[in-house]
Amino acid sequence: MIDVYTSPTPNGHKVTVTLDEMGVEYNLIPVDLASGEQKIPAFLAMNPNGRIPVIVDRDNDDFVVFESGAIMVYLAEKYGKFYPRDPKVRSRALQWLMFQMGGVGPMMGQANVFYRYFPEKIQPAIERYQNECRRLFEVLDRRLAEAPYLAGDEITIADFANWCWVRTHNWSGASVEGLEHLNRWLDELYDRPGCQSGIAKPVRIEDSEELIKHARNMVTR
Incomplete structure (x- = not known):
C-alpha cells in the first residue's frame, strides 16, 4: 500500500492523478497547509523541505519519496506504466517532466502569488510572470502540434505533470x-477518468490528525 500525504494543489494532484491513472490503491492522508502541518517535526522527518506531496511505500520497507516529479518517476518505475520502454522516448518524457518542474510550475506559482495573493499589486512583476507562463504554454503548443503527447505517440507521466x-x-x-494544440490536449486529458478522479479527491482537513499518527510511526521505525 502507498500512503500519500498531500493537499489539493497542482503538485499534489500530480501524484493522485498518476496513481488513479495507474489503477493503484492508496491511502490518502490530508495535510492542512493553512495550519502548517507540513512544517511539524514529524512531517519534516519525511521531507526536510516541508512541502507536499510525500509518499511512503509500505510494501518497500516504508520507503519515503518526496518531490512530486521524483514520486511520479518512482511510481512509473514501480508499476511499469506511463513510462516508455524505448530509452529515447523515455528520455523525452523525462525532459518534458523536467520542463514542468523547472519552468511551468515555478513560473505559474509566482504568477499566481503576484496576481492573486500578494498584498501589493506590482504590475511589472505580474506581467513578467504571466508573460513567461504564456511563453511556456506556447512551447507546449508547438510540441503538441508535432505529436499527440509530449513524449510522442503515447501518454506518459510528463503529460500528467504538465x-x-x-x-x-x-x-x-x-x-x-488561441493555442489550438494545447487546448486539444487539455480537453483530452480532462476526459480521462483517472485525471478526473485524481483532481477531485476529497481531502478532508478534519481527518488531518492521521498525518501526525502516520508520520510519528515513521520517526520511531
Whole structure:
C-alpha cells in the first residue's frame, strides 16, 4: 500500500492523478497547509523541505519519496506504466517532466502569488510572470502540434505533470487562448477518468490528525 500525504494543489494532484491513472490503491492522508502541518517535526522527518506531496511505500520497507516529479518517476518505475520502454522516448518524457518542474510550475506559482495573493499589486512583476507562463504554454503548443503527447505517440507521466499545472492557468491570469494544440490536449486529458478522479479527491482537513499518527510511526521505525 502507498500512503500519500498531500493537499489539493497542482503538485499534489500530480501524484493522485498518476496513481488513479495507474489503477493503484492508496491511502490518502490530508495535510492542512493553512495550519502548517507540513512544517511539524514529524512531517519534516519525511521531507526536510516541508512541502507536499510525500509518499511512503509500505510494501518497500516504508520507503519515503518526496518531490512530486521524483514520486511520479518512482511510481512509473514501480508499476511499469506511463513510462516508455524505448530509452529515447523515455528520455523525452523525462525532459518534458523536467520542463514542468523547472519552468511551468515555478513560473505559474509566482504568477499566481503576484496576481492573486500578494498584498501589493506590482504590475511589472505580474506581467513578467504571466508573460513567461504564456511563453511556456506556447512551447507546449508547438510540441503538441508535432505529436499527440509530449513524449510522442503515447501518454506518459510528463503529460500528467504538465496538465495538472496548465489546467489551473486562470488562477495565474495566464491565457491559453488561441493555442489550438494545447487546448486539444487539455480537453483530452480532462476526459480521462483517472485525471478526473485524481483532481477531485476529497481531502478532508478534519481527518488531518492521521498525518501526525502516520508520520510519528515513521520517526520511531
